[in-house]
Amino acid sequence: MNRIVLAGNSSPIIKLLDRLDGILDIDIPVLFTEQPVGLELTDRSERFELELRDIRELGATAGAKILSAYEPDWLFNVNSTQIFPTAVLDVLSAGCLNMHPGQLPEYAGLHTHQWAIRNGEESFGATLHWMVPEVDAGPIAYQQKFPVSSTETGLSLFIKCVNAGVELAVAAVREIAAGGTPPRIAQDLSRRRVYLHHEALDGRIDWSMSARQIRDFVRAADYRPFQSPTYAPEASVNGQSFVVREVKEELLPRSSGPPGTLLALDDDGVLLAAGGMTGLRLTEVELRSDPNASKPRRYRGGQIGEALNVSVGDVARSSGITRGF
Numbered sequence: 001m002n003r004i005v006l007a008g009n010s011s012p013i014i015k016l017l018d019r020l021d022g023i024l025d026i027d028i029p030v031l032f033t034e035q036p037v038g039l040e041l042t043d044r045s046e047r048f049e050l051e052l053r054d055i056r057e058l059g060a061t062a063g064a065k066i067l068s069a070y071e072p073d074w075l076f077n078v079n080s081t082q083i084f085p086t087a088v089l090d091v092l093s094a095g096c097l098n099m100h101p102g103q104l105p106e107y108a109g110l111h112t113h114q115w116a117i118r119n120g121e122e123s124f125g126a127t128l129h130w131m132v133p134e135v136d137a138g139p140i141a142y143q144q145k146f147p148v149s150s151t152e153t154g155l156s157l158f159i160k161c162v163n164a165g166v167e168l169a170v171a172a173v174r175e176i177a178a179g180g181t182p183p184r185i186a187q188d189l190s191r192r193r194v195y196l197h198h199e200a201l202d203g204r205i206d207w208s209m210s211a212r213q214i215r216d217f218v219r220a221a222d223y224r225p226f227q228s229p230t231y232a233p234e235a236s237v238n239g240q241s242f243v244v245r246e247v248k249e250e251l252l253p254r255s256s257g258p259p260g261t262l263l264a265l266d267d268d269g270v271l272l273a274a275g276g277m278t279g280l281r282l283t284e285v286e287l288r289s290d291p292n293a294s295k296p297r298r299y300r301g302g303q304i305g306e307a308l309n310v311s312v313g314d315v316a317r318s319s320g321i322t323r324g325f
Contacts, residue, residue: 001025002094002176005070007032007055008078012099012162016078017044019170025177029070032058032082055082063088074176076169077131079162081110086133096131097141097182099169101161104129104143105187108136109195111230113157116148117220120212124148124157126165128172130184137189141182142168153222203231203243204318207260211249211278218247235316237308245298246284252277260316265305272316 004026006013013033020028028048032055033041045052057066064087067075075096077084089096102112103125116124125145130138144164148157172182203221205214214233221228222245233244256263256273264271269283286298287307299307 001027002073003027003029003071004074004076004173004176005030005032005067005072005092006050006076006078007058007082008076008080008099009034009055010038010079011040012079012101012166014040014044015162015166016076016099016169017048019166020173021048023173023177026173029072033080055080058082058084058088064091067091075131076173078165078169083135084131089131089133094176094181097128097169097172098131098136098138099165100127100129100136101158101165102136103127103145104136104140105189105192107195108192110197111200112195113161114154114200114220114230115195117152117154117157117216118213120216121148124161126161126168128165128168128182129187130182135194137187137192139184139186141184142171144168152219153224154220154228155223155226158223197230200230203234205233205235205244206318207272207316208275209259210276211247211274211280214274214280215247215249218244235318237310237314237316240308241288242308243286243288243296244282244284245286246282248281248283250279250281252279258315262310262312262314262316265302265310265312267302269301270304270308270310 002025006028028050030051030053031045032053035054037052057063059082063085067088068091072092073094075092078099104127107116113124123145125143127140128142129140132138146160146164175182218233221231221233234241250271252273256279259273259275261273262270263273263279269281271279271281274280282304284298284300285304286296288296
């Protein structure tokens with residue numbers, strides 16, 4: 001019987017446990033996960049009779065010794081950013097597989113689904129790959145690609161990636177349970193791009209980008225009703241900060257003015273010139289410093305111009321708004 005150790009967090013690891021229920025010829029003795037553990041994961045641990053341990057133990061000096069005590073054949077890492085030392089990877093007699101919610105080799109690293117939207121990708125994917133000391137660089141076992149719709153948000157694409165990745169992990173477990181071994185397909189590392197956490201934290205809107213690029217920037221950060229794990233698309237006006245929540249593109253006349261010029265205030269929102277020949281209409285914003293609200297307040301359509309206290313001819317910039325041209 002194959003002994004598989006799991007590492008992972010939150011809903012993705014819960015989804016995987018549910019999908020593994022009933023697969024014969026595997027034994028899962030322990031799950032390394034973030035602490036404290038929620039009720040859903042506690043319920044799964046009792047149902048599957050597996051021990052729950054802090055995932056940080058695998059990154060510690062004693063990680064290899066702790067893992068060795070379970071005599072594992074395999075380790076599956078799902079939705080965890082924990083870096084495993086080479087000594088930990090060497091414990092596994094058969095190998096370690098990582099579920100990466102992104103398309104490899106082009107999108108290694110963190111928050112890659114957000115970058116896929118920001119980069120205007122029309123398709124994306126999830127990858128299950130063999131783990132090596134270099135992050136997201138090991139041979140690919142399985143990969144699944146899917147379309148990215150024009151209305152995709154950061155949250156919706158992340159869910160797509162996780163759901164696809166879980167199915168890839170299930171396929172690998174079934175292969176192992178049947179006596180086989182998942183494939184090893186070398187990555188073309190010349191196409192590799194590694195996205196780092198700090199690269200995704202700047203939420204300042206660059207009004208010189210095209211309206212399409214700004215729209216993609218806004219929807220990549222949309223995790224409603226949850227908070228984005230990276231940035232919020234921000235600007236400021238008259239000394240108060242606001243976050244752009246929804247926008248749409250509009251065609252503009254040739255004499256529309258430089259990027260950021262406020263062109264119209266009406267019931268549909270605030271129309272601004274962007275880079276190129278398209279405009280950007282703000283249809284929902286959130287004020288960060290509304291003195292009359294106990295929490296950030298959102299304004300839609302015709303409310304926006306009054307809430308921001310702007311006039312036609314103002315010019316929006318990433319650091320605020322200046323009056324006139």
